[in-house]
Amino acid sequence: xxxxxxxxxxxxxxxxxxxxxxxxxxxxxxxxxxxxVHIPALMxxxxxxxxxxxxxxxxxxxxxxxxxxGIRNQEHLEVAEEMRRKCKVIIALGTCATHGGIPAxxxxxxxxxxxxxxxxxxxxxxPAAYPSQGLPPLLDACYAVDEKxxxxxxxxxxxxxPDHIFGALVALVEGRPPTLPGKSVCDTCPTVRKGKGELKTxxxxxxxxxxxxxxxPLDRMRCLLEQGYLCMGPVTRAGCGGEAIRPRCIAxxxxxxxxxxxxxxxxxxxxxxxxxxxxNGIDVRSLPGIKSLLRFSGAxxxxxxxxxxxxxxx
Amino acid sequence: MSRTITIQPITRIExxxxxxxxxxxxxxxxxxxxxxxxxxxxxxxxxxxxAEELPRIVSRICGICPWMHHLAANKAxxxxxxxxxxxxxxxxxxxxxxxxxxxxxLLHFFFLAAADxxxxxxxxxxxxxxxxIAKANPELAQRVVKMRFLAKMILDKFSSKTIHPVAGVPGGxxxxxxxxxxxxxxxxxxxxxxxxxxxxxxxKKEVFPKYLDTxxxxxxxxxxxxxxxxxxxxxNLYDGKIRLMKPDATFVAFDPQDYIAYIGEHVAPNSxxxxxxxxxxxxxxxxxxxxxxxxxxxxxxxxxxxADRMATPRAQAELEEFRAAFGRPAQAxxxxxxxxxxxxxxxxxxxxxxxxxxxxxxxxxxxAAEPRAGRGVGCVEAPRGTLLHDYTTDENGLIVSAxxxxxxxxxxxxxxxxVNQAARALIxxxxxxxxxxxxxxxxxxxxxx
Numbered sequence: 001x002x003x004x005x006x007x008x009x010x011x012x013x014x015x016x017x018x019x020x021x022x023x024x025x026x027x028x029x030x031x032x033x034x035x036x037v038h039i040p041a042l043m044x045x046x047x048x049x050x051x052x053x054x055x056x057x058x059x060x061x062x063x064x065x066x067x068x069x070g071i072r073n074q075e076h077l078e079v080a081e082e083m084r085r086k087c088k089v090i091i092a093l094g095t096c097a098t099h100g101g102i103p104a105x106x107x108x109x110x111x112x113x114x115x116x117x118x119x120x121x122x123x124x125x126x127p128a129a130y131p132s133q134g135l136p137p138l139l140d141a142c143y144a145v146d147e148k149x150x151x152x153x154x155x156x157x158x159x160x161x162p163d164h165i166f167g168a169l170v171a172l173v174e175g176r177p178p179t180l181p182g183k184s185v186c187d188t189c190p191t192v193r194k195g196k197g198e199l200k201t202x203x204x205x206x207x208x209x210x211x212x213x214x215x216x217p218l219d220r221m222r223c224l225l226e227q228g229y230l231c232m233g234p235v236t237r238a239g240c241g242g243e244a245i246r247p248r249c250i251a252x253x254x255x256x257x258x259x260x261x262x263x264x265x266x267x268x269x270x271x272x273x274x275x276x277x278x279x280n281g282i283d284v285r286s287l288p289g290i291k292s293l294l295r296f297s298g299a300x301x302x303x304x305x306x307x308x309x310x311x312x313x314x
Numbered sequence: 315m316s317r318t319i320t321i322q323p324i325t326r327i328e329x330x331x332x333x334x335x336x337x338x339x340x341x342x343x344x345x346x347x348x349x350x351x352x353x354x355x356x357x358x359x360x361x362x363x364x365a366e367e368l369p370r371i372v373s374r375i376c377g378i379c380p381w382m383h384h385l386a387a388n389k390a391x392x393x394x395x396x397x398x399x400x401x402x403x404x405x406x407x408x409x410x411x412x413x414x415x416x417x418x419x420l421l422h423f424f425f426l427a428a429a430d431x432x433x434x435x436x437x438x439x440x441x442x443x444x445x446x447i448a449k450a451n452p453e454l455a456q457r458v459v460k461m462r463f464l465a466k467m468i469l470d471k472f473s474s475k476t477i478h479p480v481a482g483v484p485g486g487x488x489x490x491x492x493x494x495x496x497x498x499x500x501x502x503x504x505x506x507x508x509x510x511x512x513x514x515x516x517x518k519k520e521v522f523p524k525y526l527d528t529x530x531x532x533x534x535x536x537x538x539x540x541x542x543x544x545x546x547x548x549x550n551l552y553d554g555k556i557r558l559m560k561p562d563a564t565f566v567a568f569d570p571q572d573y574i575a576y577i578g579e580h581v582a583p584n585s586x587x588x589x590x591x592x593x594x595x596x597x598x599x600x601x602x603x604x605x606x607x608x609x610x611x612x613x614x615x616x617x618x619x620x621a622d623r624m625a626t627p628r629a630q631a632e633l634e635e636f637r638a639a640f641g642r643p644a645q646a647x648x649x650x651x652x653x654x655x656x657x658x659x660x661x662x663x664x665x666x667x668x669x670x671x672x673x674x675x676x677x678x679x680x681x682a683a684e685p686r687a688g689r690g691v692g693c694v695e696a697p698r699g700t701l702l703h704d705y706t707t708d709e710n711g712l713i714v715s716a717x718x719x720x721x722x723x724x725x726x727x728x729x730x731x732x733v734n735q736a737a738r739a740l741i742x743x744x745x746x747x748x749x750x751x752x753x754x755x756x757x758x759x760x761x762x763x
Contacts, residue, residue: 009330011352011354012377013374013375013376013377013378013380014328014329014376014377014378015374015376015377015378015380015477015478016377017377018377018378018421018477019377019477021421021425021462022463022466022470022477024459024463024466024467025456025459025460025463027459028448028455028456028459031445031448036445040323040325040326041325041326041328042325042326042425042426042443042444042445043325043326043439043440043442043443043445044325044326044439044442044443044752044755045325045439046321046322046323046325047322047323048320048322050439050748050751051319051746051747051748051751052319052320052321052322052335052746052751053317053319053320072352072353072354073351073352073353075330075351101374102371102374103354103374105359105360105371106354106355106358106359108359109355109358109359113358114353114355114358114359115353115355117355117357117358117361118353118355118357118358118588119581119588121357121579121717122574122704122717123573123574123577123578123579123590123717123719124578124579124581124588125578125579125580125581125599127581129583130581131581131582131583131584131585131586132583133583133584134334134349134584135349135351135584135585135586136351138353158374158478159377159477159478204364204366204685204711205366205367205483206366206395206484206485206682206683206684206685207485207680207682207683208483208488208489208679208680214489214490214492214677215492240475248474248475248480249474249475249480251474252473252474252475252480252481252488252489253488253489254480254481254483254488257367257370257480259478288364288710288711288712289362289363289364289367289712291362292363292364292367292371295371
């Protein structure tokens with residue numbers, strides 16, 4: 001049995017699509033059960049017909065629609081709406097689609113501020129006007145997919161682990177909803193926690209953590225948060241390690257930054273983290289660039305432009 | 315009778331782009347151009363962030379080449395904070411970058427580009443893709459999938475996260491390489507080198523000869539070139555001086571820190587993406603096919619054109635054969651594919667060289683950094699061209715301003731020219747077929763945007 005799959009990328013980087021390819025040799029099994037009818041990264045189906053003479057965006061009908069990326073311009077919106085019309089099930093693939101992702105950091109600024117900087121860098125010849133000819137107008141912010149169309153299944157991650165993508169496709173072929181981990185990164189992290197410490201401030205990640213010999217196993221390294229490094233593990237959904245479970249960044253001896261989005265689907269990673277730190281007696285003012293705690297989940301109006309007079313001068 | 319043709323989205327590339335072709339009353343091309351449809355504004359939203367966080371943020375510019383942005387950002391922050399990585403820190407970064415190049419070129423050649431040549435440019439779109447190749451030649455497909463995955467998993471296993479990596483850090487690398495990891499990587503890289511050598515032989519025997527006419531005509535334009543070389547003039551992907559070559563093969567070389575004196579960016583009304591050009595040539599900017607101004611190209615063909623030689627033996631032998639056939643600088647656009655496979659051989663050989671360097675397992679991999687006011691330009695060669703990240707920090711080490719010139723954008727002007735050239739050559743008297751439109755896209759795909 002096969003399912004017809006349509007795949008689209010919106011305000012994204014293509015990392016989610018590469019993660020599909022990173023199912024590795026399972027990719028050939030994926031291709032046996034998933035009949036791709038539209039996937040711009042890999043095949044040549046066109047919006048306006050194969051001769052480019054159509055007037056409206058058209059995507060073929062499919063059982064499953066995968067959408068990566070948030071919605072930042074008019075074309076993204078039209079494509080998302082067409083996907084919704086043509087696909088029985090819509091999967092928001094990756095944290096940009098589920099929560100805005102890194103590109104939703106733009107939501108801390110107005111579109112004009114973004115254009116002013118991008119077309120005003122040191123190397124740019126000042127233009128008479130910003131580009132617009134035949135281009136999809138930008139929306140006022142970067143939206144998660146479910147702010148604009150109904151989403152059936154959420155598969156967060158930056159990118160989602162190939163194990164989860166493979167698992168989701170197999171589940172859909174078998175006609176059941178995919179299951180995803182509901183725990184936090186901390187719940188699945190093997191590092192050693194000794195409980196509340198003497199810590200009063202957080203350190204920036206400007207030197208490597210202490211963990212003994214180069215080959216010291218991860219389960220003998222002291223929790224990075226307890227070493228004083230900001231680690232978003234407590235407020236971030238587990239899953240980045242796929243079936244291997246262990247959190248990827250921490251396995252590289254680097255603290256988590258929250259790429260799987262909030263543990264609770266509607267959680268606020270910044271507020272939850274600040275609360276967690278404050279309740280442990282840590283002075284959260286020791287953290288610079290606090291808005292970057294929302295770097296993966298700034299859609300859903302969590303990040304908003306600050307009026308210029310209220311913005312601290314950098 | 316005049317009409318507009320919209321090829322959208324351009325497929326089997328990495329970004330969001332479209333081709334617009336306007337035909338006149340006689341059905342001939344009045345204008346053809348490539349439009350970049352998206353704008354995210356990283357230059358703005360990184361302002362105010364702690365600089366040491368940028369390598370983990372700007373990687374999201376590109377999910378195909380996140381290592382490149384990750385490392386360019388790290389190099390920029392090293393300079394802002396005055397933190398010089400220990401030798402092993404640099405070596406591990408270059409090792410990861412080089413293997414990422416090796417993986418990326420296999421991905422591009424087989425998954426994105428090959429269908430045009432192996433299945434054929436005029437074939438049905440439903441089979442003209444990697445899935446079609448998998449069905450037509452399952453044995454080759456299995457090998458390709460396996461080899462690309464092998465390279466990817468070397469990165470994944472050691473660095474733990476390879477789509478949007480985190481192991482490069484300001485001041486160096488986050489963890490040292492163990493001896494057993496080194497031996498494991500070395501064995502795998504030898505296997506991938508064998509496959510790279512098989513691939514270039516396969517392409518030289520089975521692919522390029524069949525399309526010689528197409529290679530000599532499709533999307534051909536005359537431009538300058540840009541790429542990075544080491545102190546001996548050999549191609550280098552991780553560090554060195556940037557060479558900017560004119561079409562007549564004369565060139566200037568400059569330190570990436572000074573890029574602003576050499577590169578400008580033009581803004582066109584029909585593209586969110588900006589068009590970098592050679593400001594230092596003092597001739598302005600024009601994409602006129604007969605008389606372009608300030609236009610240079612980046613990416614594989616550009617790198618092997620500007621380099622005097624390749625630093626590794628097999629790649630050098632390939633370059634000599636290539637140069638004997640096509641000269642220096644070679645201008646034919648589809649030769650990007652050939653150049654890509656030469657660079658694939660180099661990347662594998664270079665990774666093996668680094669892995670044989672006794673210093674690669676040195677446990678000292680990171681210098682502690684102190685936030686401070688500073689400025690730094692980080693530059694590496696991304697698969698798609700010279701990548702520049704330029705950051706300025708305040709006394710707390712927060713980003714005051716950031717400018718980025720991304721590999722692909724160097725080729726926006728040239729891609730526009732190649733599209734225009736191909737459309738004018740292929741569309742006559744209103745006759746438009748799927749095959750013709752795909753050939754026009756092939757002129758874009760060569761650049762691997």
